[in-house]
Amino acid sequence: MKKSARALAALLVAGLSLTACSSGDSTSGSGGSNDAAAPGAQALDQASGVTTVEFWHSMTGKNADVLNGLVGQFNAAHQGKIEVKAEFQGKYDELVAKYKASVQQKGTPALVQVYDIGTRFMIDSRQTIPAQAFADKDGYSLADLDPNIRNYYSVGGKLASMPFNSSMPLLYLNADAFKEAGLDAAKPPTNLAELGDLAQKLTKKDANGQTVRYGFGAAIYGWFVEQLLAESGTMYCDQDNGRGNKAGKVVFDSAQGAQIVQWWADLVRNGYAANTGRVTDDAQAAFKSGTVAMHLESTGVLRGYTEAAKFTVGTAPFPKVDANSQGGPVIGGASLWISGPGHSDAEKRAAWEFEKFLTSAEQQAAWHTGTGYFPVNTKSLDDPKDKEWVAKYPQFQTAIDQLKATKPTPATAGCLLGVMPQARKAVETAIEQTIKGSKSAQQALADAAKELQPAIDGYNSSVG
Amino acid sequence: MTTMATEAGEAPRARVLAGRSPRELLARATVYLVLAAAVVTVAFPVYYAIVGAFMSPSELSSYPPALVPHSVTGRNLTGAVDTIPLARQYANSAITATAITVAQLFTSILAAYAFVFLPVKARAAVFGVFLATLMVPWEAIIIPNYLTLSGWGFGNTYFGLVLPFLASGFGTFMLRQSFRQLPAELRDAARIDGAGHWRFLWRIVVPLNKPALAALSIYVFLSAWNQYFWPLIITRTANMQTLQIGLTSLRDSEMADPGLILAGVVLSLLPTLALVVFGQRYIVRGLTAGAVR
Numbered sequence: 001m002k003k004s005a006r007a008l009a010a011l012l013v014a015g016l017s018l019t020a021c022s023s024g025d026s027t028s029g030s031g032g033s034n035d036a037a038a039p040g041a042q043a044l045d046q047a048s049g050v051t052t053v054e055f056w057h058s059m060t061g062k063n064a065d066v067l068n069g070l071v072g073q074f075n076a077a078h079q080g081k082i083e084v085k086a087e088f089q090g091k092y093d094e095l096v097a098k099y100k101a102s103v104q105q106k107g108t109p110a111l112v113q114v115y116d117i118g119t120r121f122m123i124d125s126r127q128t129i130p131a132q133a134f135a136d137k138d139g140y141s142l143a144d145l146d147p148n149i150r151n152y153y154s155v156g157g158k159l160a161s162m163p164f165n166s167s168m169p170l171l172y173l174n175a176d177a178f179k180e181a182g183l184d185a186a187k188p189p190t191n192l193a194e195l196g197d198l199a200q201k202l203t204k205k206d207a208n209g210q211t212v213r214y215g216f217g218a219a220i221y222g223w224f225v226e227q228l229l230a231e232s233g234t235m236y237c238d239q240d241n242g243r244g245n246k247a248g249k250v251v252f253d254s255a256q257g258a259q260i261v262q263w264w265a266d267l268v269r270n271g272y273a274a275n276t277g278r279v280t281d282d283a284q285a286a287f288k289s290g291t292v293a294m295h296l297e298s299t300g301v302l303r304g305y306t307e308a309a310k311f312t313v314g315t316a317p318f319p320k321v322d323a324n325s326q327g328g329p330v331i332g333g334a335s336l337w338i339s340g341p342g343h344s345d346a347e348k349r350a351a352w353e354f355e356k357f358l359t360s361a362e363q364q365a366a367w368h369t370g371t372g373y374f375p376v377n378t379k380s381l382d383d384p385k386d387k388e389w390v391a392k393y394p395q396f397q398t399a400i401d402q403l404k405a406t407k408p409t410p411a412t413a414g415c416l417l418g419v420m421p422q423a424r425k426a427v428e429t430a431i432e433q434t435i436k437g438s439k440s441a442q443q444a445l446a447d448a449a450k451e452l453q454p455a456i457d458g459y460n461s462s463v464g
Numbered sequence: 465m466t467t468m469a470t471e472a473g474e475a476p477r478a479r480v481l482a483g484r485s486p487r488e489l490l491a492r493a494t495v496y497l498v499l500a501a502a503v504v505t506v507a508f509p510v511y512y513a514i515v516g517a518f519m520s521p522s523e524l525s526s527y528p529p530a531l532v533p534h535s536v537t538g539r540n541l542t543g544a545v546d547t548i549p550l551a552r553q554y555a556n557s558a559i560t561a562t563a564i565t566v567a568q569l570f571t572s573i574l575a576a577y578a579f580v581f582l583p584v585k586a587r588a589a590v591f592g593v594f595l596a597t598l599m600v601p602w603e604a605i606i607i608p609n610y611l612t613l614s615g616w617g618f619g620n621t622y623f624g625l626v627l628p629f630l631a632s633g634f635g636t637f638m639l640r641q642s643f644r645q646l647p648a649e650l651r652d653a654a655r656i657d658g659a660g661h662w663r664f665l666w667r668i669v670v671p672l673n674k675p676a677l678a679a680l681s682i683y684v685f686l687s688a689w690n691q692y693f694w695p696l697i698i699t700r701t702a703n704m705q706t707l708q709i710g711l712t713s714l715r716d717s718e719m720a721d722p723g724l725i726l727a728g729v730v731l732s733l734l735p736t737l738a739l740v741v742f743g744q745r746y747i748v749r750g751l752t753a754g755a756v757r
Binding site: 061062063064065085087088090094098101105167280281284285289290291300301304308309310372 | 521524527697718
């Protein structure tokens with residue numbers, strides 16, 4: 001989910017599109033439609049020797065350790081039959097750049113982990129077989145997958161890729177600051193108006209009038225606006241968030257969008273919210289050091305916060321826009337895609353076996369407790385080890401309850417857009433302009449939408 | 465960061481300052497103040513990286529920032545070693561940087577010798593071609609290099625890591641300038657003594673150009689050690705990655721653990737620091753050695 005597009009990665013993409021004979025449509029001429037069909041189990045049974053699955057991922061640090069442990073378990077269980085080779089390929093953005101290169105060289109990996117906002121691009125690359133095709137072929141039930149998470153990675157009711165590492169946004173609270181201000185962290189704000197009021201009460205100045213603690217602070221990160229729009233039950237892009245037909249334009253410049261951005265900017269302008277800029281690390285540091293009392297972040301940072309903060313870290317459901325908002329949060333994270341063109345049936349089957357293994361209740365519990373990601377399998381939460389972990393980090397229960405309470409709708413599925421990374425940056429620019437006061441939120445968002453249009457049109461026409 | 469050895473015979477400070485005009489003293493004080501500020505600016509990040517590597521997460525995120533650790537923890541160092549195959553990546557960086565340095569020295573010495581001592585046809589034009597390679601930005605040829613090397617199957621191998629850097633126009637240029645300083649009498653004397661090109665090169669030219677060779681090898685080694693983008697795209701597995709790429713894997717996909725990253729950075733700094741500290745003295749010593757006695 002975390003990003004920071006590297007200039008170098010961008011350069012790589014630019015360079016590769018120059019060296020490619022054709023940009024955009026890159027389906028190999030081996031009958032594109034047949035490639036989307038999933039082979040049956042016999043493909044692997046009849047394969048001789050070891051089937052190798054090249055698996056590209058973006059997991060680093062402890063998350064990579066846990067993943068490599070799971071890969072080792074799987075390989076041990078399929079000794080002599082399947083070998084998964086997990087290879088770290090840089091951050092999410094860098095991986096997508098490398099993947100584009102591999103498509104042009106006809107050397108795609110059999111299995112690839114791609115972040116949430118790369119979903120539309122992966123579908124349009126026409127290099128993958130939908131997870132649904134395998135599930136239908138085998139009569140394999142996907143019912144254990146969390147409905148909201150399944151909703152995100154489904155198009156037209158069909159699961160395109162296998163969710164793997166999921167996270168969702170939470171409202172983080174500094175419980176000590178609440179106590180100090182005579183407030184109760186067990187009664188967190190539930191919507192933007194309440195959050196604004198509390199931010200005012202939690203802001204603390206010293207004798208010289210210098211602010212020593214801000215009531216609120218979050219990174220200027222487009223993801224949070226996507227989340228708040230979903231909470232309001234409205235769309236980010238047209239065609240029902242691109243879930244019906246392909247989205248042709250963004251609609252975040254709505255009354256709700258303007259309300260969200262204006263609310264944020266006003267808090268900063270009135271001195272109740274810290275403005276730490278776009279870098280998430282800086283916003284995280286502000287919360288961890290206690291200089292920000294309320295903060296927006298993903299579930300993925302919970303364990304790090306409890307370890308680093310000297311105060312009691314509280315969590316609350318992500319705020320609604322108004323008291324009567326009917327939406328909910330959108331899950332973030334990444335999913336796994338199985339390659340079709342250029343891969344043997346045995347490879348495709350082996351990749352599918354590995355996907356089933358990774359998303360089984362037991363493995364997802366291990367993944368959840370090892371990394372802090374949200375388990376994509378609902379049965380994982382019943383696992384004793386998992387229950388023990390949640391008891392250790394009771395703040396995580398907020399996330400579990402929040403997802404349970406969320407009804408899968410197009411709004412909470414989130415927007416599918418080929419140029420989602422650019423859309424995110426455009427919204428971030430709009431927030432900055434509103435904070436500076438150079439434009440109203442409504443105007444800034446309308447301008448952002450207008451500037452994005454050529455990119456959306458260009459993308460859509462390039463993939464046909 | 466290194467103190468230059470005071471030259472023999474330099475007067476003690478008191479006598480240097482005595483009998484100077486106030487204006488001169490002020491000028492000196494200003495110079496020292498500016499230098500002190502520069503030292504602090506350069507040294508502080510290094511100091512904080514080393515100190516931060518031993519701080520607990522809560523101390524690192526406290527506000528105002530702690531400049532001195534209250535308690536020393538080994539958590540970051542062990543965490544860094546557990547998270548990435550640090551020893552292996554250390555070795556990869558060392559192997560890559562050493563191979564590149566040795567190869568570049570070898571090719572540059574031979575090319576520079578040819579330009580200075582051999583009757584090369586169209587010498588100026590050929591040398592111009594060598595210099596022209598300095599004008600091509602590395603970023604512009606990364607992609608063709610990547611496609612070529614992975615096409616040859618050198619992706620994720622040591623060969624792929626070092627191949628593009630085995631020779632350099634810069635090294636050739638630098639050594640050519642240095643070799644040209646040699647008096648022509650040396651070549652004539654060697655010839656009379658019956659030394660061929662090969663012997664003359666290794667017995668006379670190379671030993672007399674040690675300072676230039678030392679400077680070049682330190683420069684090449686450091687740039688190879690600090691490479692980021694090429695190792696990132698040519699390697700695929702953690703076991704083939706160099707330390708610089710390993711460091712980026714210390715950063716969690718969701719949040720940064722500054723202590724862990726600082727611990728990795730400090731470990732990767734050690735060879736660089738050692739090289740600068742010891743190498744600088746070597747260069748300074750080498751510069752004062754005469755060529756023709």
